[in-house]
Amino acid sequence: MTRSLTLRAAVVSLLFFAAFVLAWHLATRGAGATVAMDPEYAKLMGATATQGKSAMPGPLDVAQTLWGHLKDPFYDRGTNDKGLGIQLGWSIARVGLGYLLAVLVAIPLGVMIGMSPLMSKALDPFIQILKPISPLAWMPLALYTIKDSGISAIFVIFICSLWPMLVNTAFGIASVRREWINVARTLEVGTLRRIFTVLLPAAAPTILTGMRISIGIAWLVIVAAEMLVGGTGIGYFVWNEWNNLSITNVITAILVIGVVGMILDQLLARATRAVTFPE
């Protein structure tokens, strides 16, 4: 039953996809030669005017560009002409670094806040104020103090990944079942061992949920951040191709951003499943 459901869902998905591609194709295909005009003038105007072709690239154009990028993802012909793979690599590296730093700060801090009602109350106002600030609002401050656009982008990723992880870790640790803590207490388990043997395993599903939210936000933010700081990265690539008026490349990049985001999310989802325990 479930198998046939999956199968049917897959078929329906494919149908939707086909319908979408077809509609896209029909909407953007050339309407045939329009008015006759002077060949010199037609050359100047390009296919849009001469063949009624839409300015929007069709699915075939995008597929072709995508195929081109996939065939040679790592070429490097100067600042403004690098392979999609290289640009993605930069973005992933920045997200990875900023995210890792956020993990290193958020989890120990979250454990401390979760364990201590005093700390929880004392730090709550700061967290409440800092959390809703758009990560990009930090950018000028980061550029001004750090004076390095690459590191500033990493800082922005750090700051946007921090809050969901921090809040979830603190909440997860604070709501660990009293009886599990009591088990450790009656066994005279020390604080550090208690953190690693009871608190973290018990709170792991909540913590990983926070980490999954964070990676999603980080991937959203990196595109915007790289548009601002420029130089390298998938965000810069999108901006650059927009300036080149290469809509095909923009659409290709959008697709790739979506796919990478999905992969990151799925990795964290899998990790969450691995630490979730049935009760």
Next chain:
Amino acid sequence: MTQSFISIEGISKRFPAAGGGATTVFEDLWLPMERGAFTCIIGHSGCGKTTVLNVLAGLDRPSEGVVIVDNQAIEGPSLDRAVIFQSHALLPWLTVMGNVAYAVSSRWRRWSRVEVEEHARKFIALVGLSGAERKRPAELSGGMKQRVGIARALSIEPKILLMDEPFSALDALTRGTLQDEVRRICRETGQTVLMITHDVDEAIYLADRIVLMTNGPQAVMAEIVENPLPVDRARNDVHKHPLYYAVRNHVVDFLVTRSRSFSDADKAALNRRAVPVVRPGAPEPVVLGGDTLTPSWPGSRVKEA
């Protein structure tokens, strides 16, 4: 007076009440327990039994009074006092082996993994769970989980075993088997046990002494019933013993009426430091006829402890 192994000395517990002030859950409890004795506490829901047990475990502090164990006041939890929790409290991300081994490795920190697992395996076998070592708590039945809890508590070879209604969530058959096992293990090892229960038959089968608590708030220990049944009793014929119903009726009578009707005057008259010890005696012949019907259980010999 020689010091008992465990001595509860004048403990009270108060919680801040909703409209200011404080509610007293129980007040001025005194209870000595000897080494190797099996004591049960019976009382209605909410009278503070779990709180008493948590104080003994060191998980909770009394508002007043102290508990002395082995000539030392309890300061906090200790590996000498193992707790079997009402809700088994297994760590769900660990296997059966993991749960027991966690306790063993906490008790003997320097042991190697092999030593720990070997010791744990012995206690898993003791509660009849050999073969289920790699299972997680979610894959076990309620009775099996409770067994793991028992194995975990026993595996640290505590001086005192504290049990909070360990069998109340189980069906009658499983409960019976586990009672047998616990009784056998405790007798073989000479374990000192304090157990909380709601089940009168369970108390009579397992306990040497049954402590009766009145209803809260301001609960007190009204009476200690000494179990007159022979020590080598078997579960399937305890109820045939001539004194069985004398004890049972006495306890049930307390739970049904006296726990509630125990007045402030009764409390004032009670010598809290030496709670009356009652040993329900043999039934005396019923005298029929005449105007009055002599009750068949004319009461009990009351002796001062």
